[in-house]
Amino acid sequence: MSNVSVPVSSRSVTPSFKAYDHPRLLAVANQKGGVGKTTTAINLATALSAVGKRVLIVDLDPQGNASTGLGVRRSMIRVSSYDVLFGDTSVEDAAVKTKVPRLSIVPSSVHLSGAEIELVTAHNREYRLRDALRRPLMGKDGPYDYVILDCPPSLNLLTLNALVAVDSVIVPLQCEFYALEGLSHLTKTVERVRKQFNPRLDIHGVVLTMYDQRNNLTAMVERDVRQFFGDKVYKTVIPRNVRLSEAPSYGLPAIVYDMKCAGAQAYIHLASEVIKRERQIKKALIAA
Numbered sequence: 001m002s003n004v005s006v007p008v009s010s011r012s013v014t015p016s017f018k019a020y021d022h023p024r025l026l027a028v029a030n031q032k033g034g035v036g037k038t039t040t041a042i043n044l045a046t047a048l049s050a051v052g053k054r055v056l057i058v059d060l061d062p063q064g065n066a067s068t069g070l071g072v073r074r075s076m077i078r079v080s081s082y083d084v085l086f087g088d089t090s091v092e093d094a095a096v097k098t099k100v101p102r103l104s105i106v107p108s109s110v111h112l113s114g115a116e117i118e119l120v121t122a123h124n125r126e127y128r129l130r131d132a133l134r135r136p137l138m139g140k141d142g143p144y145d146y147v148i149l150d151c152p153p154s155l156n157l158l159t160l161n162a163l164v165a166v167d168s169v170i171v172p173l174q175c176e177f178y179a180l181e182g183l184s185h186l187t188k189t190v191e192r193v194r195k196q197f198n199p200r201l202d203i204h205g206v207v208l209t210m211y212d213q214r215n216n217l218t219a220m221v222e223r224d225v226r227q228f229f230g231d232k233v234y235k236t237v238i239p240r241n242v243r244l245s246e247a248p249s250y251g252l253p254a255i256v257y258d259m260k261c262a263g264a265q266a267y268i269h270l271a272s273e274v275i276k277r278e279r280q281i282k283k284a285l286i287a288a
């Protein structure tokens with residue numbers, strides 16, 4: 001990770017300290033581009049809101065795909081995650097409602113592409129997002145149950161800010177040749193961030209995306225990932241499904257665009273796995 005020089009530990013991904021706070025903050029991250037981060041953020045958030053959870057997506061990618069994919073056009077954006085990051089507005093003021101009940105988004109703006117450079121010299125640069133999100137949203141009476149951060153495809157200061165702010169990371173992984181290498185790079189980064197900046201940070205799970213069961217490479221990568229990461233890999237896999245790629249051009253989550261399609265159904269299953277895992281995490285933390 002640029003600008004971060006900390007030793008790598010060989011410990012497992014289980015953190016030494018965590019507290020179960022409300023809301024739960026989850027980052028969807030993978031430094032590799034085009035692996036399904038935004039599709040996962042949008043559809044997981046929609047599936048969670050469909051079962052009654054109040055969800056906020058924070059679009060941290062200058063590309064703004066989560067914003068457009070949820071029907072927020074550039075021309076409609078007054079304030080963005082950039083303004084939240086630099087303390088020019090509060091997260092509550094930057095959040096806009098989407099067409100999906102109980103789902104809001106803090107949209108991104110093109111200014112975010114310059115944020116990396118601006119952050120380098122900023123005071124408290126690694127903790128800006130944590131301070132902007134956690135304090136105002138914390139508490140059972142707060143406005144959200146889940147806050148989901150859609151990260152850009154790199155391990156830059158924006159992604160570092162996300163990893164410092166959240167409780168857990170969801171890693172979408174496309175089953176391709178270098179997938180495991182990229183994954184081990186990401187897990188080392190998570191360990192470093194946990195050691196230096198955020199002791200609560202954990203990997204919530206790895207979700208296999210654009211899954212094609214007829215492809216031998218898919219089967220090989222899946223076997224290796226499951227062997228290495230065990231039950232950190234969600235049972236649910238997200239199939240390659242054209243409806244998932246069509247939906248954003250209508251400004252809708254696939255779950256709204258075509259709830260019956262295989263991709264939407266997979267994200268509904270993923271959401272129930274995420275909720276189940278959350279219950280286990282909560283139980284373990286309360287018992288600790």
Ligand SMILES: Nc1ncnc2c1ncn2[C@@H]1O[C@H](COP(=O)(O)OP(=O)(O)OP(=O)(O)O)[C@@H](O)[C@H]1O
Nearest residue numbers: 033034035036037038039153210239240241244245
């Ligand atoms: N399961 C899937 N089946 C078919 N197409 C998919 C699937 N998941 C994502 N896509 C499509 O693949 C492309 C990349 O997906 P997405 O934007 O979610 O990835 P990303 O990791 O967020 O990309 P980036 O790194 O650029 O932010 C998009 O066009 C998306 O619609």
Ligand SMILES: [Mg+2]
Nearest residue numbers: 037038061065
């Ligand atoms: Mg994206």
